[in-house]
Amino acid sequence: MKKEKKFTEKGISSEVLTRMLPDHKTDDAKWAQGKTFGFVFHPGDRFAEVPEQYRAAFQYESTLNPTAFPSLKKFEKEVVGMAAELMHGDQHVSGSVTTGGTESIFMALSVARERARELSGGQVRAEVVLPGTAHPAFLKACHYLSLKPVVVPVREDGRADPAAMEKEITPQTILLVASAPCFPYGVVDPVKELGNIALKHKLLLHVDACMGGFMLPFLEDLGYPVPEFDFRVPGVTSISLDAHKYGYAPKGTSIVLYRRKELRKLQFFICTEWPGGIFASTTFMGTKSGGPLAGCWAIMNHLGREGYRAIADEVMRTAIRIRTGINAFESLEVIGDPHMSLLAFTSKKGNIFNIGDAMQRRGWYLDRLQFPDALHLTITQLNVGMEGKFLQDLASVLDNEEELMKEYKATRNSVQIADILTRFLPSAMVDRLTRMAGGILGGSKGGTRIPEAALYGINASFKNRRNIHKLITNLLDGMY
Numbered sequence: 001m002k003k004e005k006k007f008t009e010k011g012i013s014s015e016v017l018t019r020m021l022p023d024h025k026t027d028d029a030k031w032a033q034g035k036t037f038g039f040v041f042h043p044g045d046r047f048a049e050v051p052e053q054y055r056a057a058f059q060y061e062s063t064l065n066p067t068a069f070p071s072l073k074k075f076e077k078e079v080v081g082m083a084a085e086l087m088h089g090d091q092h093v094s095g096s097v098t099t100g101g102t103e104s105i106f107m108a109l110s111v112a113r114e115r116a117r118e119l120s121g122g123q124v125r126a127e128v129v130l131p132g133t134a135h136p137a138f139l140k141a142c143h144y145l146s147l148k149p150v151v152v153p154v155r156e157d158g159r160a161d162p163a164a165m166e167k168e169i170t171p172q173t174i175l176l177v178a179s180a181p182c183f184p185y186g187v188v189d190p191v192k193e194l195g196n197i198a199l200k201h202k203l204l205l206h207v208d209a210c211m212g213g214f215m216l217p218f219l220e221d222l223g224y225p226v227p228e229f230d231f232r233v234p235g236v237t238s239i240s241l242d243a244h245k246y247g248y249a250p251k252g253t254s255i256v257l258y259r260r261k262e263l264r265k266l267q268f269f270i271c272t273e274w275p276g277g278i279f280a281s282t283t284f285m286g287t288k289s290g291g292p293l294a295g296c297w298a299i300m301n302h303l304g305r306e307g308y309r310a311i312a313d314e315v316m317r318t319a320i321r322i323r324t325g326i327n328a329f330e331s332l333e334v335i336g337d338p339h340m341s342l343l344a345f346t347s348k349k350g351n352i353f354n355i356g357d358a359m360q361r362r363g364w365y366l367d368r369l370q371f372p373d374a375l376h377l378t379i380t381q382l383n384v385g386m387e388g389k390f391l392q393d394l395a396s397v398l399d400n401e402e403e404l405m406k407e408y409k410a411t412r413n414s415v416q417i418a419d420i421l422t423r424f425l426p427s428a429m430v431d432r433l434t435r436m437a438g439g440i441l442g443g444s445k446g447g448t449r450i451p452e453a454a455l456y457g458i459n460a461s462f463k464n465r466r467n468i469h470k471l472i473t474n475l476l477d478g479m480y
């Protein structure tokens with residue numbers, strides 16, 4: 001075992017730590033250069049200072065006790081109020097600020113379960129019907145809450161299939177899910193149809209606008225065609241929107257909204273019998289910094305609708321240029337008809353992941369999708385003005401047939417070897433081999449990095465899904 005660095009006995013001076021600071025970032029993605037997609041959502045230098053000031057000023061305050069820090073209670077009420085207005089909610093809409101989309105979704109599912117409990121006199125009905133493109137946060141919440149996810153394949157155009165989802169409704173169903181838009185293809189699900197189905201079957205309908213919440217309303221203002229997805233659609237009972245994505249708030253901020261106050265009440269957890277006193281919390285988290293919330297309040301007030309609209313305009317123009325550029329390559333194709341600034345594209349010849357690897361060598365970080373294999377872009381303000389360089393590099397990658405084919409072989413070989421290993425070796429041995437691979441990946445210095453193409457290639461073509469699960473568990477274990 002490699003020896004880990006131990007806790008220092010004598011503290012390191014502030015001078016030394018300050019000097020060390022930039023070094024920590026040496027190997028990190030250079031997002032400020034505009035060649036990463038997603039991860040970082042930045043409003044631009046001229047707007048970034050104020051939220052940072054507010055975040056730092058409330059860093060040590062805790063949101064847990066609203067009576068100790070009325071400032072934070074006010075920030076939360078106002079952020080929720082602004083978000084409710086953005087989603088066209090009426091005066092009955094209420095909500096909470098959470099730490100992210102995952103927590104917002106967790107709360108919405110927990111509320112659905114509590115409501116089902118009430119309606120069925122304590123007995124839990126427990127199925128959630130969701131499109132295959134819904135974010136894994138739903139499956140994660142189902143996992144922790146012991147709910148059964150019923151995953152329904154999407155249509156050819158990447159949007160949810162309302163008729164197929166309706167067919168899956170049983171007496172155990174508690175909630176339907178739609179995305180606005182879904183992460184993989186950037187398309188908004190047919191929320192209106194799903195709303196009608198929810199009303200007909202007296203079910204709740206959650207709309208996941210984690211990506212779209214702070215973009216789609218402004219794109220609508222700008223005249224882009226945006227399918228209805230918010231509280232204007234009858235049947236929508238809750239919405240999640242991430243302030244820490246296109247809301248440009250500090251990481252650790254999302255909002256969950258409910259059409260009626262009674263729903264939000266089901267979200268609270270109260271313990272009256274603890275020796276430590278009466279404990280009450282509105283969301284999942286306990287102690288958390290007031291910093292992100294304060295920063296969120298500041299950026300929303302700083303940008304205003306006008307500021308968000310202007311950024312949305314730039315981002316969407318960039319996204320359209322990239323999309324048009326990709327479609328202009330004969331061998332590439334954008335999936336579906338994205339409503340927003342997220343898109344995925346496939347290759348009609350060769351392995352798309354080789355293109356991803358080749359782009360990575362030119363400094364571009366793209367996400368990899370599966371079923372079908374595709375590359376994915378979340379275009380943000382940081383990418384504005386970079387579209388020309390991106391398309392130019394993509395063209396040079398596509399021109400370099402030799403480079404692509406060479407790598408394709410390498411990828412295919414490693415995929416085949418890994419596949420054979422996991423199919424024919426006893427699982428204990430696979431466990432050991434993958435743990436070794438995890439160790440190699442974990443040590444970023446010196447160790448060989450398994451190319452992304454091989455890793456994701458393994459993912460998509462593995463027959464034995466159980467072993468992928470094990471492989472990834474060991475990779476994670478090796479990394480931390």
Ligand SMILES: *Cc1c(COP(=O)(O)O)cnc(C)c1O
Pocket residue numbers: 099100101102103135137179181182183208209210211242254
């Ligand atoms: C990011 C995202 C989530 C999860 O949010 P986190 O903030 O990462 O917890 C959920 N749904 C969609 C569509 C997302 O893009």
